[in-house]
Amino acid sequence: MLSFIKRVSKKTGLPPGSLIHVGEKKTEDVRIRVIDYDENEISERELASPDECLSYKDKNSVTWINIDGLHDVSVIRKMGDIFGLHPLVLEDIVNTGHRPKMDDFEDYIFITGSMLFYKEEAAEIVSEQFSLILGSNYVISFQEIEGDVFEPVRERLRKGKGRIRKRGPDYLAYSLMDAIVDGYFIVLEKMGEDIESLEEELMSDPKTETLNKIHYLKRELISLRKSVWPLREVISLLSRGETDLIKENTVIFIRDVYDHTIQVIDTIETYRDMVSGMLDVYLSSISNRMNEVMKVLTVIATIFIPLTFIAGIYGMNFKYMPELEWHWGYHLALSGMFVIGVIMYAWFRRKRFL
Amino acid sequence: MLSFIKRVSKKTGLPPGSLIHVGEKKTEDVRIRVIDYDENEISERELASPDECLSYKDKNSVTWINIDGLHDVSVIRKMGDIFGLHPLVLEDIVNTGHRPKMDDFEDYIFITGSMLFYKEEAAEIVSEQFSLILGSNYVISFQEIEGDVFEPVRERLRKGKGRIRKRGPDYLAYSLMDAIVDGYFIVLEKMGEDIESLEEELMSDPKTETLNKIHYLKRELISLRKSVWPLREVISLLSRGETDLIKENTVIFIRDVYDHTIQVIDTIETYRDMVSGMLDVYLSSISNRMNEVMKVLTVIATIFIPLTFIAGIYGMNFKYMPELEWHWGYHLALSGMFVIGVIMYAWFRRKRFL
Amino acid sequence: MLSFIKRVSKKTGLPPGSLIHVGEKKTEDVRIRVIDYDENEISERELASPDECLSYKDKNSVTWINIDGLHDVSVIRKMGDIFGLHPLVLEDIVNTGHRPKMDDFEDYIFITGSMLFYKEEAAEIVSEQFSLILGSNYVISFQEIEGDVFEPVRERLRKGKGRIRKRGPDYLAYSLMDAIVDGYFIVLEKMGEDIESLEEELMSDPKTETLNKIHYLKRELISLRKSVWPLREVISLLSRGETDLIKENTVIFIRDVYDHTIQVIDTIETYRDMVSGMLDVYLSSISNRMNEVMKVLTVIATIFIPLTFIAGIYGMNFKYMPELEWHWGYHLALSGMFVIGVIMYAWFRRKRFL
Amino acid sequence: MLSFIKRVSKKTGLPPGSLIHVGEKKTEDVRIRVIDYDENEISERELASPDECLSYKDKNSVTWINIDGLHDVSVIRKMGDIFGLHPLVLEDIVNTGHRPKMDDFEDYIFITGSMLFYKEEAAEIVSEQFSLILGSNYVISFQEIEGDVFEPVRERLRKGKGRIRKRGPDYLAYSLMDAIVDGYFIVLEKMGEDIESLEEELMSDPKTETLNKIHYLKRELISLRKSVWPLREVISLLSRGETDLIKENTVIFIRDVYDHTIQVIDTIETYRDMVSGMLDVYLSSISNRMNEVMKVLTVIATIFIPLTFIAGIYGMNFKYMPELEWHWGYHLALSGMFVIGVIMYAWFRRKRFL
């Protein structure tokens, strides 16, 4: 979010709708891939220039244009011209880090949000912004980088599995949203595993490092929550079916995605509760431990202080100290100290000081 | 919830409505039991195959089909085909761990949630997912395992006690919901007993283990709350009587179940307050105890330190120390120390340090 | 609430509307008292059997039937038969511990909740469940035990003071609700006094027992709040005047009761804030005190430790220790120690360690 | 609030609308002052008896009757008779401590709440209850004591400054409400000054007394908040302009008062945040200080303990201790101790223990 703030503030003073890509340039080449299909046929191409999209605009088939890379502003502007997109929409597309939102412009719907996925090879969670344009016969998806959670949707399109080829672009948009929400589940699963291993660590051997990990998880959950809550609203708006672009029989599927989003939020809340609980456990276990240590140390000191006092007494140099003359005086003194020590120890035990 | 997340993420990439049972396989055999009744007659059978359900579909009597075990996806799909259930409904049925929800598909209502019951023999709380389909003349209930909270309903059906045989499937569905909510009460009673015994333990002899139990209860209550809150919404939706499947005179009974759900939620909140209070009491009692211990130990040390100092003085080896030569010097020194010790003790007492 | 849970779970498996009294049997005899009045006349009787109520059912005068004791289920069932009450209403009447609620069954209104009163002789707060049935020409009130907050209402009826004799049963029902809410005020006054005396105790001499009292008050306030909040909703529903049973000119009086309920809630919230504040004050005063004690003790120890060290030095047995030979060596050493002690004390003072 | 509770509970058992003044008797005489004006003329009188009000009832001019002192119930009842006020309104007027509220009785509006003002001479904040009756051609204001925030309004009336003389009683009522809310601002300013001086005290020299002051402020803010929140609702209701008694062109002024009330609430919230922050700062500064003290003391003790041990060694009486015979043994021992002490001190420093 911080980075978004920085970027917006850089743009200050420009007229609204100015297209200046202010995100990180995450990929070298802008890639435009088109999948065009109807129930019977499917064709997949990579376009060299956005102008080629024009031919798909008025076709009867469903066209899915996917654009990877947002730094080449001219491409985005060209797309905007061809499909008649509002300048503010184009601005939102290139301004990565935007809050999830939906806007309904009668002939198309604009959706933006963040997409999370887990890169197996790098063992890291990648987050990027996506934008969707749903028109009467096309879907345009924008992403910052190549690599996404849409691969299974492409697979299904290619194989003609399920309903996907028989339905219109609204069903395609739903499928993409569904894939995005599924991506959250995978990330949550990853986090759940982290929480579980942290809990074990907490039980067996809590360290300062454990605390840092807990704080880190907590912050990650906060930021995740911040990006899912508005997404929930977006999908809720879609599921009300107030737009003609989304057909009656697709609404129930979108409601299903909505249910999943709720479940994501529930899980995040549960995780937050768990992490808070872990924090409490950590703090109280640390302070318990500390208290135990201090108690043991103080008990040791307390036992020896009176003994040292007795030794001090017989170390005095008075002329007339009868005990000093006794033959068994030394042994009596030692035994006395021993007895006192044992009694004190026993007393502390019984009082449950130890 | 964690487990649900894991399961969903395993399914990622499949088209919506794919029927893959991703829960634990909790029981060996899928059992299909049918109770078919009207005001006069009742028959109870166990079906070998889901196809036999077909014959009940258009009968005038009320049919209750109960299916134990969700791992055999073909059975679920078959049921879906016979009763015309939406693929997403079937998906929700087999995806155990789903958030409670209700969907109204004009010719049937779909309800899912979790069912809790207390297994006397094993002394453990069992949780499983249930799903209900309420149609115009049938109710289908799905559960993960055999053994449920529905036995009293079956008893009433068999004996023809009360209204149950005279009413339609909506009243049967209500009876099942009522039995499920009653199950929550039993589990809450169990928890209430645990809380009471924990409170006694807390008062008499708090241990670290007590803290763990409190944390455990707290977490259990959180998860219970998470599953009851959406159930409340589900029942509230049902009680509005907006569907033709639920008759006017059944609505008041559903509102009664709703009242019970509210009471369950109230009780959970009360328990949470109690458990939080217990946590506070535990922490402050532990820290109080620790403080007491440290105070006693420090007082002991503080009394002896000046005495040791006096002994140190008369242990010095100066040539001319007049007191050393006195005949009663030693006894005077001892008496002096004793007096000082008593004075300090008395002072600490009066200052309420002890 | 706990007790309610226990009772409900005992009933599990019975059909809805089963009348089994599951509360404590608080009184020996079921007493049925009837006050029948109009503007001119009033008669007061005690009935031997519920059947005698029948004669009042169609009279033009206003009839108030008050029933003390809920354990004789046959009486309740008989009343239900005579006045045509729904089985679920009867169930709610005998199930003590129910959450306050209101149900509008066109020809009568059912209200239930808890009634608090302060028994002067026993110096204890008594809580019992009440239920009211408001019909077109009668009010039936059910209570668990004899002794209630309704006596002033009876007095006013007998003396014909105020509006009460000129108005219908809706005004009577309002008067009863008003008496119940007034009962809350008395209990709150009692609690207010407890809080004030606790505060004084807290200021003058906080003990562990004080903490227990605070925790006890806190919990009592939570449970009070739990029973008043839904009562507020009940009265709010009544004050909307959506039922014909409550006449236009009574609605303003009910709104007055509503205002009082809000005031009760406000007072409870204020008390909760005060009690929380007391808890904070208690904890910080205890920890302050503890800190003071530890500081004093540590300062004492810290002053003597260097002095003991000096004594230790001159207790060493080196052959050549010139100071030991000096005639005033001993006195110099003592003076030195004294000076060091004073300087340390002064330094601690100036540094505000003491 | 407590006092209100006490008073209400004293009235328990009386019929609603019973006029028994249960507040403190704050002033000796009931004073009835009348200001009667239109655009051209103004007359100001003090009435001997409420009956004289009758003559103003049907005059065309605007009449403002102000009554100081509520303990003479007969006066209030007389006013009620003359202006046709509902018994519950009269009850609310004499029951001081009532929650702010508004009631619309078609021919008049009743408003009650608390009025705060700062008495310069006594340097104290005075709080009393006010009630306003706004009729078609009159405003009646009731207060517990003489002395109020209305003087500037009277001044403006007398001098004919601004709109006030040209407008009707609704504008007068607005002016009175405005004066009351302005009174809150003055009190808030006073509190703001207290907060600022407390903050300085907190920075320069925090004492236990500071803590008490913070707790006192916190509680005062809570009680202030409790009386302003419902006032906000009252003014919001008025500003909706749903009554004919408030003319179109006065509504915008009432909305201005509403804005001021919001600002009062905002300020109270800000103050609460500030006071909470001060509490945190106080507690952490106290605990920091305590920690510093304990650390210094422990470091002193820890440095001397090993040195005392060394002195102890050379105080042992073994026959053959070569060091004791050395000529420089004593000086070596002293130097050794000094060096050890310095090293420990340096080590503690470097480790930032000091």
Next chain:
Amino acid sequence: MLSFIKRVSKKTGLPPGSLIHVGEKKTEDVRIRVIDYDENEISERELASPDECLSYKDKNSVTWINIDGLHDVSVIRKMGDIFGLHPLVLEDIVNTGHRPKMDDFEDYIFITGSMLFYKEEAAEIVSEQFSLILGSNYVISFQEIEGDVFEPVRERLRKGKGRIRKRGPDYLAYSLMDAIVDGYFIVLEKMGEDIESLEEELMSDPKTETLNKIHYLKRELISLRKSVWPLREVISLLSRGETDLIKENTVIFIRDVYDHTIQVIDTIETYRDMVSGMLDVYLSSISNRMNEVMKVLTVIATIFIPLTFIAGIYGMNFKYMPELEWHWGYHLALSGMFVIGVIMYAWFRRKRFL
């Protein structure tokens, strides 16, 4: 806010709409600048007196009058007369520190709020109140001081860049609001940098000063939040397009500003969470450190206390202490002490006390 309270309380007793500037006099001269433009022409002038505005009132072109400095009340009143502004609006304009609000007076809209900007040269955040009047063909903006965030808007007007010259005054007002919200982003960016550098400081070397900085940031965020929340409402009201003064095609731009405001609020919330987290980290790290120090010190003391005791034993002056006579007694004693010390150290290590 405090300062606003002070100012309002100074005005107490004046009739509403009294124009007395009660803010700080932030600038010497009142400057009136006019930019008058249509699609083809633009003229920019500085007016000597407000009367000159009259000529712009009925021109067809769009006029933007910007007034710097609010202390000369006669100017504000003159403007009010010319453009027919309501007295309360004028009062709100000169009363700096007002809560952001919007009022719709059919022929003009009044908007007020606070404007933040970062003065590069002084390295400080400046906050001042702005007010906007949007009429059918003019926009009037009032500010306390010269220097603002509107410069880029003027630039765009002059250069005729973008849509701004082709649109009406509503678009101009939007551009100004947009510039104001952009100003918040810049301030947030500044704060974000402060947070980042504070976090580094917290990690590397936390000091008491760090705590103060955290508290300061926290308070700044609270006050920022207080001024943005009502601004959000204001813009939300504008974006509903319920007024004729804002044209259909401008509404979408206002909704964009609304989105930005939400993002500002989100960022503030995130910052608050981060700052709270930092506070927790600080406190726990400080207390951890303190605990570590105390533990080390106590361990040192605990190791030496038993050793000192042994030295004390052999310092006793008993006649018959066989060990004293042994030739190697001294060395044995020393070795024994060494061994005991090492064992204790090792034990503490293994027990993880160190």
